[in-house]
Amino acid sequence: MQKDKRQNSILEKLNTDQKVTTLQLAEDFRVSEDTIRRDLNEMAQKGLLSKVHGGAVSSIQKLYYYNDNVIKNQQEKESIAKKATSFLSDDMSIIISDGTTNLAFARNIPKDIKATVFTYCLPIAMELTEHPGIEIIFLGGKIEKKSMVAIGIDVLNKFSDIHVDMCFLGTGSIGPIEGITEGSYEVSLIKKAIIAASDSVISLATSNKLGLRQPYSICKPPEIGFLVTELDPANPKLAHYAEAGIQLL
CATH class of the missing domain: 3.40.50.1360 (Rossmann fold)
Known part of the structure; x- marks a missing residue:
């Protein structure tokens, strides 16, 4: 799956579940966890989501999650x-x-x-x-x-x-x-x-x-x-x- 389609799919999952994990996304898209981390970092820089330990949350919901770190x-x-x-x-x-x-x-x-x-x-x-x-x-x-x-x-x-x-x-x-x-x-x-x-x-x-x-x-x-x-x-x-x-x- 191309990067832009993968990132759109990540946003769709966030809209539904409010939170995603790096491990689960890597399994779902059959790519490495490093690839998912790069996706999440890029999307976070654009303000599309908020990074948390082990994954990401919707940028709308980010205030409601403690930082696990x-x-x-x-x-x-x-x-x-x-x-x-x-x-x-x-x-x-x-x-x-x-x-x-x-x-x-x-x-x-x-x-x-x-x-x-x-x-x-x-x-x-x-x-x-x-x-x-x-x-x-x-x-x-x-x-x-x-x-x-x-x-x-x-x-x-x-x-x-x-x-x-x-x-x-x-x-x-x-x-x-x-x-x-x-x-x-x-x-x-x-x-x-x-x-x-x-x-x-x-x-x-x-x-x-x-x-x-x-x-x-x-x-x-x-x-x-x-x-x-x-x-x-x-x-x-x-x-x-x-x-x-x-x-x-």
Whole structure:
């Protein structure tokens, strides 16, 4: 296939899927990955798409994707995400909070699942547009530009009007005595509202967050249904959390 036809086909795929990978394009067009990288670089220079790690996204959607190159502990977060999907079943209503671990979780949600998802995180909302069976309800308010999440009283008020089966809480710090804590007052208010709106709380945390404590309390261990980390539940680092009554995955 000639280069111009190949690049037009790449644009068509982006219009449909919003994101493409270098590996998949190379397989589809039966060319080398280096050829695809040159195509993507040329198209990015023309403003036709936006390059990301491992592929490209639509230039229209580029603001809604975290740069995978700057996400720390990607392997651990991917492991947590895969574990967390075991909680999902059809017709559930869930809240997904912000954070790159939760973004990894959203990316791992099966495409055929039917559910209602509430979120205040733009990248997660945009990621879920690729799931035909998921109804996405974005709880909007003032957008914090750096993290691309909605914050403020509008978001809090919207959480007070809903009730869901389960929430998946991105967790900055968690201890076996103090529970989940946060460094931002505004974020702490939102996460408290999320917990109040949920029947069950699933905390997603990489192991480097264990034992840390920040100024604002979110919830104590009895309110946490499950703690999901990349570690085996029998790992000694998790023993005190099990003793506190937190179920581990």
